[in-house]
Amino acid sequence: MNKNLPIGIFDSGVGGLTVLREFLAVLPEENYLYFGDTARVPYGSKSSKTVIRFSLEVSSYLADQGIKLLVVACNSASALAIDDLRKLIPVPVIDVINPGVSKAINMTNNGKIGIIGTSATIASGAYEQVLRKINSKIKTISRPCPLFVPFAEENWIKHPACKLVAEEYLETFRNNKVDVLILGCTHYPILKDVISEVMGPEVTLVDSAESTAMEAADILSQNDIAARENNSPFLKFFVSDLTANFRKIGEQFLGRTMENITNVPVEKLEKYKTVKKQEIDKRTKDKN
Amino acid sequence: MNKNLPIGIFDSGVGGLTVLREFLAVLPEENYLYFGDTARVPYGSKSSKTVIRFSLEVSSYLADQGIKLLVVACNSASALAIDDLRKLIPVPVIDVINPGVSKAINMTNNGKIGIIGTSATIASGAYEQVLRKINSKIKTISRPCPLFVPFAEENWIKHPACKLVAEEYLETFRNNKVDVLILGCTHYPILKDVISEVMGPEVTLVDSAESTAMEAADILSQNDIAARENNSPFLKFFVSDLTANFRKIGEQFLGRTMENITNVPVEKLEKYKTVKKQEIDKRTKDKN
Numbered sequence: 001m002n003k004n005l006p007i008g009i010f011d012s013g014v015g016g017l018t019v020l021r022e023f024l025a026v027l028p029e030e031n032y033l034y035f036g037d038t039a040r041v042p043y044g045s046k047s048s049k050t051v052i053r054f055s056l057e058v059s060s061y062l063a064d065q066g067i068k069l070l071v072v073a074c075n076s077a078s079a080l081a082i083d084d085l086r087k088l089i090p091v092p093v094i095d096v097i098n099p100g101v102s103k104a105i106n107m108t109n110n111g112k113i114g115i116i117g118t119s120a121t122i123a124s125g126a127y128e129q130v131l132r133k134i135n136s137k138i139k140t141i142s143r144p145c146p147l148f149v150p151f152a153e154e155n156w157i158k159h160p161a162c163k164l165v166a167e168e169y170l171e172t173f174r175n176n177k178v179d180v181l182i183l184g185c186t187h188y189p190i191l192k193d194v195i196s197e198v199m200g201p202e203v204t205l206v207d208s209a210e211s212t213a214m215e216a217a218d219i220l221s222q223n224d225i226a227a228r229e230n231n232s233p234f235l236k237f238f239v240s241d242l243t244a245n246f247r248k249i250g251e252q253f254l255g256r257t258m259e260n261i262t263n264v265p266v267e268k269l270e271k272y273k274t275v276k277k278q279e280i281d282k283r284t285k286d287k288n
Numbered sequence: 289m290n291k292n293l294p295i296g297i298f299d300s301g302v303g304g305l306t307v308l309r310e311f312l313a314v315l316p317e318e319n320y321l322y323f324g325d326t327a328r329v330p331y332g333s334k335s336s337k338t339v340i341r342f343s344l345e346v347s348s349y350l351a352d353q354g355i356k357l358l359v360v361a362c363n364s365a366s367a368l369a370i371d372d373l374r375k376l377i378p379v380p381v382i383d384v385i386n387p388g389v390s391k392a393i394n395m396t397n398n399g400k401i402g403i404i405g406t407s408a409t410i411a412s413g414a415y416e417q418v419l420r421k422i423n424s425k426i427k428t429i430s431r432p433c434p435l436f437v438p439f440a441e442e443n444w445i446k447h448p449a450c451k452l453v454a455e456e457y458l459e460t461f462r463n464n465k466v467d468v469l470i471l472g473c474t475h476y477p478i479l480k481d482v483i484s485e486v487m488g489p490e491v492t493l494v495d496s497a498e499s500t501a502m503e504a505a506d507i508l509s510q511n512d513i514a515a516r517e518n519n520s521p522f523l524k525f526f527v528s529d530l531t532a533n534f535r536k537i538g539e540q541f542l543g544r545t546m547e548n549i550t551n552v553p554v555e556k557l558e559k560y561k562t563v564k565k566q567e568i569d570k571r572t573k574d575k576n
Contacts, residue, residue, distance in 0.1 A: 038334070039328070039334060039338045040327070040328050041333075045329075045531060045533060046326070046327060046529050046531055047529050047530055047531050047532075049529075049553075050327045050528075050529045050553075050554070053554070053555075119532070119533065123532065146438055146441070146442060147435075147438050147439070147442055147444070149438075150434055150435050150437075150438045151435070153434070154434055154435055156435070156456075159452070159453075159456070160452055161449040161450075161452035161453045161456070162449075164447070164448055164449035164452065165447075165449045168444075168447070168449070240338075241334050241335050241337075241338045242335055243333060243334055243335050244335075244407070244411065245333060245407065265337075265338075266338070266341070267341075267558075270555075270558055
């Protein structure tokens, strides 16, 4: 495999850019393709069937461009579509749930871990399943926090209303004295300050972006596919809808300017539901 | 035309149920088909191209079921897709913007009208265009209020955070002393109490649901297609994604229980982009 093939990162919208940001810090020499499914965002309020379908289309599109690793930088897609993606996509697939869980288990002292995320992620019970597989004694409490995403996107992260919302959502975690809280949605790191203020300094907030980037580094190294002598790494963005907000919110999430944004309309994406694993496999090989 | 053909009402999700609610009050003897595009909701943060595409698919699907009137019960779709819908759909098409504007002009004394809505609706300038066509002397101020929809869907309409958000969004309208505020999003009637509390009793809130139902009654009567001797009117719901929240939030918006919900997956909807006006026309006639 060509070691300078890009890493594909996919999210329902802009949230995954907080994950890309960590990747750029941990693996700055890599090339990246980022796909935000902005025409159909959010995934977090939708059914598993629909999330799987959309995730397969976007991931197949990225695979077809030629990537060496796929990062599912969306908790809802990681919770609901990861098994299907691993079956279809012919390169290693990393989710954002497992790295977050490993970190949370390392950090907890009292064995009580809280999980916040979208309605779809929380309803899936994906975090609890992974947690219990690793340590069946861990106690978990979870709750969806649907207002956090729009507050992050409005950038009202210091607004008193945001604090009131956080107090309401997080009360149960304080009452139950969790000592680790998993931020199970890629938007939530944007709200880290207010969440930390409400939870208090004794509670560790775990966002999976950094752990996911570290896991990716391990996989690249184990498979000997890390980029080499790449002096001018590239960064390309794809969106299913070219909205006014993608760049505006995106640059704030990513912490740098965004160039090179390509619109891939949904009618093009929809065709990728019929792309077979073998076909993608062949195309990926052809490009190497 | 068969007078007992249903009225088709379409929205990006649950918001249009506040419109259906008024229709059921004003025209209780009619049959209704309601479509919520829950797989791709919201429309309000997306580009006009995408909103037009989704609107055409959903409306064509409804037309294909056989309807006598189409109500675009979504401000974003009304603002961006109405011309294309009128070209394609072979029955009268009503939007929610014109009825709201007529009512607002009737209600204002000082000629200063405020408009709130989604980012897409406000960016389109559709309300201002219609207002100026009727009365060029009206002064308008508008602003998008993206946090109102998630507060309505969380049903946190009495929460202190909701009041703080309303105060922030509405400050400009108070400072500019508008005496009428158009609720340019079908979710906003759910927040009427808090908006009214912030704006004060001297400001009239206009939601277009009732005016839209009155306009529909006029059109049915002018075309002599109002339902007759319909003792058991039916009410059918279609969604592009069967989410856990549709019924839960929907019943609260509609103010009654919801039965008869059919899932029309997006892969079925997508086919309707190729349905031609003539074909729908023929099918609608066949059913009469």
